[in-house]
Amino acid sequence: MSQYQVIIGLEVHVELKTATKLFCGCSAAFGGDPNTHTCPVCLGMPGVLPVINQEAIRLAVRSALALNCTVRAVSKFDRKQYFYPDLPKAYQISQYDQPLGEYGWVTIRGADDAAKKIGVRRVHVEEDAGKLNHLGQRLGDATGSLVDLNRAGVPLIEIVSEPDLRSAEEARLYLTELRAVLSYLDVSDLRMEEGSMRCDANVSLRPEGFAGSLEDLPRVEIKNVNSIRNVQRGIEYEVIRQTELLAAGERIVKETRGFDDATGKTYSQRSKEEANDYRYFPEPDLPPLVLDPQWIADMKRGLPALPDAIRADLVGRGIPEKDAEVLVLDREAYEYWREATALFQDERLVTNWMLSDLSRLINARGESFANSGVRPEGLVELLGLIQAGTLSGRMAKEVLEAMFESGQTASQVVKDKGLSQITDAGAIQSIVDQVLHDNPAVVQDFLSGKEKALAFMVGQVMKQTRGQAKPDLVNQLLRDSIQKNYAASQD
Amino acid sequence: MELSDREILHVARLARLRLTADELQPLRQDLNRVLDYVSQLQRLDLDGVEPTLHAANDQAPLREDVEAASLSVAEATKNGPKVAQHMFLVPRIMEGGSDGE
Amino acid sequence: MASKPLWTYEAHTLHDLFCEGAVSAEEIVTSHLARIRAVDASVGAFLYVDEAGAVAEARRQDQWSAAERRERPLSGVPVAVKDNIVTQGMPTTAGSKILGEFVSPYDATVVVKLKQAGAVIIGKTNLDEFAMGSSTEHSALAETRNPWDLSRVPGGSSGGSAAAVAAQLVPLALGSDTGGSIRQPSSYCGIVGMKPTYGRVSRYGLIAFASSLDQIGPMARSIRDARLLYHVIQGADRHDSTALSSAGDRTVSGGPWRIGVPREYFGEGMDAGVRRLTEAALERLRGMGHALVEISLPHTSYAIATYYLIAPAEASSNLSRFDGVRYGMRAEGRDLLTMYEKTRDEGFGAEVKRRILLGTHALSAGYYDAYYLTAQKVRTLIRQDFDKAFQEVDFIVTPTTPDVAFRRGERDDDPIKMYLGDVYTVTANLAGIPGLSMPAGVADGLPVGLQWLAPGLADTALFDAAATLEPQMEPMVWPMGVEA
Numbered sequence A: 001m002s003q004y005q006v007i008i009g010l011e012v013h014v015e016l017k018t019a020t021k022l023f024c025g026c027s028a029a030f031g032g033d034p035n036t037h038t039c040p041v042c043l044g045m046p047g048v049l050p051v052i053n054q055e056a057i058r059l060a061v062r063s064a065l066a067l068n069c070t071v072r073a074v075s076k077f078d079r080k081q082y083f084y085p086d087l088p089k090a091y092q093i094s095q096y097d098q099p100l101g102e103y104g105w106v107t108i109r110g111a112d113d114a115a116k117k118i119g120v121r122r123v124h125v126e127e128d129a130g131k132l133n134h135l136g137q138r139l140g141d142a143t144g145s146l147v148d149l150n151r152a153g154v155p156l157i158e159i160v161s162e163p164d165l166r167s168a169e170e171a172r173l174y175l176t177e178l179r180a181v182l183s184y185l186d187v188s189d190l191r192m193e194e195g196s197m198r199c200d201a202n203v204s205l206r207p208e209g210f211a212g213s214l215e216d217l218p219r220v221e222i223k224n225v226n227s228i229r230n231v232q233r234g235i236e237y238e239v240i241r242q243t244e245l246l247a248a249g250e251r252i253v254k255e256t257r258g259f260d261d262a263t264g265k266t267y268s269q270r271s272k273e274e275a276n277d278y279r280y281f282p283e284p285d286l287p288p289l290v291l292d293p294q295w296i297a298d299m300k301r302g303l304p305a306l307p308d309a310i311r312a313d314l315v316g317r318g319i320p321e322k323d324a325e326v327l328v329l330d331r332e333a334y335e336y337w338r339e340a341t342a343l344f345q346d347e348r349l350v351t352n353w354m355l356s357d358l359s360r361l362i363n364a365r366g367e368s369f370a371n372s373g374v375r376p377e378g379l380v381e382l383l384g385l386i387q388a389g390t391l392s393g394r395m396a397k398e399v400l401e402a403m404f405e406s407g408q409t410a411s412q413v414v415k416d417k418g419l420s421q422i423t424d425a426g427a428i429q430s431i432v433d434q435v436l437h438d439n440p441a442v443v444q445d446f447l448s449g450k451e452k453a454l455a456f457m458v459g460q461v462m463k464q465t466r467g468q469a470k471p472d473l474v475n476q477l478l479r480d481s482i483q484k485n486y487a488a489s490q491d
Numbered sequence B: 001m002e003l004s005d006r007e008i009l010h011v012a013r014l015a016r017l018r019l020t021a022d023e024l025q026p027l028r029q030d031l032n033r034v035l036d037y038v039s040q041l042q043r044l045d046l047d048g049v050e051p052t053l054h055a056a057n058d059q060a061p062l063r064e065d066v067e068a069a070s071l072s073v074a075e076a077t078k079n080g081p082k083v084a085q086h087m088f089l090v091p092r093i094m095e096g097g098s099d100g101e
Numbered sequence C: 001m002a003s004k005p006l007w008t009y010e011a012h013t014l015h016d017l018f019c020e021g022a023v024s025a026e027e028i029v030t031s032h033l034a035r036i037r038a039v040d041a042s043v044g045a046f047l048y049v050d051e052a053g054a055v056a057e058a059r060r061q062d063q064w065s066a067a068e069r070r071e072r073p074l075s076g077v078p079v080a081v082k083d084n085i086v087t088q089g090m091p092t093t094a095g096s097k098i099l100g101e102f103v104s105p106y107d108a109t110v111v112v113k114l115k116q117a118g119a120v121i122i123g124k125t126n127l128d129e130f131a132m133g134s135s136t137e138h139s140a141l142a143e144t145r146n147p148w149d150l151s152r153v154p155g156g157s158s159g160g161s162a163a164a165v166a167a168q169l170v171p172l173a174l175g176s177d178t179g180g181s182i183r184q185p186s187s188y189c190g191i192v193g194m195k196p197t198y199g200r201v202s203r204y205g206l207i208a209f210a211s212s213l214d215q216i217g218p219m220a221r222s223i224r225d226a227r228l229l230y231h232v233i234q235g236a237d238r239h240d241s242t243a244l245s246s247a248g249d250r251t252v253s254g255g256p257w258r259i260g261v262p263r264e265y266f267g268e269g270m271d272a273g274v275r276r277l278t279e280a281a282l283e284r285l286r287g288m289g290h291a292l293v294e295i296s297l298p299h300t301s302y303a304i305a306t307y308y309l310i311a312p313a314e315a316s317s318n319l320s321r322f323d324g325v326r327y328g329m330r331a332e333g334r335d336l337l338t339m340y341e342k343t344r345d346e347g348f349g350a351e352v353k354r355r356i357l358l359g360t361h362a363l364s365a366g367y368y369d370a371y372y373l374t375a376q377k378v379r380t381l382i383r384q385d386f387d388k389a390f391q392e393v394d395f396i397v398t399p400t401t402p403d404v405a406f407r408r409g410e411r412d413d414d415p416i417k418m419y420l421g422d423v424y425t426v427t428a429n430l431a432g433i434p435g436l437s438m439p440a441g442v443a444d445g446l447p448v449g450l451q452w453l454a455p456g457l458a459d460t461a462l463f464d465a466a467a468t469l470e471p472q473m474e475p476m477v478w479p480m481g482v483e484a
């Protein structure tokens, strides 16, 4: 099986978060009743012409720069021509030989933690197509299709990787990292289920010793997979399928394949034997896109902190790498963390609480860090009560849950439930004495060296104080009392 | 560079034109006459000559990202040859093309 | 009150009479409608006449005060629009079956400007299908005849507009010019037609033929009228990224000028009458004190080949949207591909298909460099020819066409021969410069056109220059007897 090297390149389409479409003033918002976001331009009516949305260009340049691309001061648009009912003009205005950005990279880190640079061949701007609703279960047995052009003309960037990926896992890492980078730029909703981020994967196998161009390998393109997980599954399946075909002495056909979520398999959609001929040519309706180099430079300087820098910063602050990774890959979590740590010095405590208890509650409620009912200042107040010894960890968990339920602050919850921790030794001593008195055998066990016996007694005290006693204080009082009242008689 | 019938049919498929047998013969003749005529351009020395890719403006104007009125659905679809549920209805899409031929 | 029928007047006169209150807009409009009813059955200039709409608009304008009439430079003036320019209230066909019952949901920018200027849009004029042709014989919908001789073509593709103006059905019309489609029919019909600098007039709403060559322009019976219409329609447009702002007009001195006479435009194959009248016009210019300078535009002979690669390539792309999905005709098929192919096969005429195939081939894998890219390089050489020439001369004067209006059916069989008729006009489209055709006289009963070319952006100067020659020429006697 190992005589082939897996070669993967990814093409990722990302819808840009603009108010209007790329070439007309129609709303670019997701959804809407069919054909309500359309005008002569995006319907491809006779006589219409495109006019470029400057915000789309700004977001595209931002993205290209964040992916370490060189941004062209002069780029141009071209027509990519093919007939399909979701493409109103029968050509897509895209960029062909002079894309906006080129020669960038994304750094991924595998399980061995070695960084690997994945080349970004190009980032270009283009318009999205409309949506087809098939009358029938699937395309194959549909009796017809209904065309909704609300999405037609929404601005996209297409990010094309070099064929640098060597496994489905690397593809997953690349997509995860790419999505994280884009999320910090605020350029897209990045919702794969809604199609605002889409991925096509090109998969081929290179025989050992093959010295030719990668372009010459028969390549299978897996189209429009709707989650990162499924991209990974599709590639895994495809690698096995192709390997088995080759092992059986068969030939790989250059083709486009779909991915079936239910079976985890890819299936043939369209053979590329009769290759597409897109007949690209320069869009005569659009003069060159000219950008001020100074503006590009300012834009680069103005980029926000991106995952690589954030990761380094977090680890430098003593956050464990695993935790740092979780924070970095979820921009909302990281921003939550930043807000919380701005108010609270113990960053590790914040991290621990965020990634364990808070995360669990948020997930259970289908919320996110951005819309969680407990805001950073609420969490910080709770952590303050722990730090001050007012709440034990266990009590704090209970308080956090109550905060989620009621929307109250930590101190309100503590007050309502009468939950503050007993830190006064005098208040606990009588209970300690009672527990020692009631459990002479356990005391003997402890005295004979069984440390566990002490834990039992601590538990008894905690129980009687309804958990409000401070555990280390109880611990100390028990030891001291045994030492004073029982150990002596033993001697 | 004479075009054969096969090549013309290939180009016709790209252009979504269905040519009948009696259209093909005169078309081949016309197309080849035109191609023969335009081949005179190959005689020119075009080394170092930039193509004229854009006729007038040397820079595309950019538009502000401000919403403009869309058409009503009725207006958007009023010219549709077949419309259902406010959408354009098209016949079934065969994977790989037509089952007609 | 006017002594002659109102339909014989020029646009600026009609506008003045209306502003003065000497005639009503309704009188002007009904006079032209009556003329159309009387004559257009034999000329066939119009594909659609909006009688009710025009009369309603005229009545509305009759309510305007004198000041309101004056504010709008075309108030009270009937105008015809070539039917490849979209109009909200009327059908738009582009002379093709494939548009079916199409009624545009929007007005072209030039139509918006016409309406703002008070023009009364009378109807839509015939053309070669999608403006592809030089005779208007390639319209799928109607035949248009030359008002000077009904057995002859009016030229094309703006043949309907040219015939309408020459037959005095309207004083003004819009045409579009991709390789000579305004100037050549203007020449054949004895009127003034002007193709502006590329980008001077918005193309938004012009059904694209060849996007990098197309321009909308005015057609009229005098240079003054043509200039009036030009000033209404020109200017930047936020819907057209290739439209230029009105600023930056290039001026030319008041003269005397150096007038370039390109030797490549006076070669063999020129009709004797055309040569005689062109030379006479040049003599008049010399007599007016201008210097005639022989110049060379050495790449002229490559212009037709260049044009017949670029234009079909762009057209093949622009016409892809006619696929039977969102508008226009559809031929039913049991699957999508069959529907596409049947629709386009039945919807497009032979000449359009020929150009779509040629253009598709010129852009297809393996041929792009040899055809499309090569042509765009030669285009650069042709532009440079003009750049060089205009360093030496202020204007260039040539015949508009090598011939006069030919007989209908005469050039059906041979595409190359048909294409070669555009030899003097296509260069202005390739170079993006303005060109104007004005009547040079009548030879053997048929008009001959004189073409003026000016540097890019010198559109106003071009009108001014041609206007100085107009009074020196024999007045045109318009063909009145077309009722026959």
Ligand SMILES: [Mg+2]
Residues within 6 Å of the ligand: A094, A126, A158
């Ligand atoms: Mg793409």
Ligand SMILES: [Zn+2]
Residues within 6 Å of the ligand: A021, A024, A025, A026, A037, A038, A039, A040, A041, A042, A043, A153
């Ligand atoms: Zn739109």
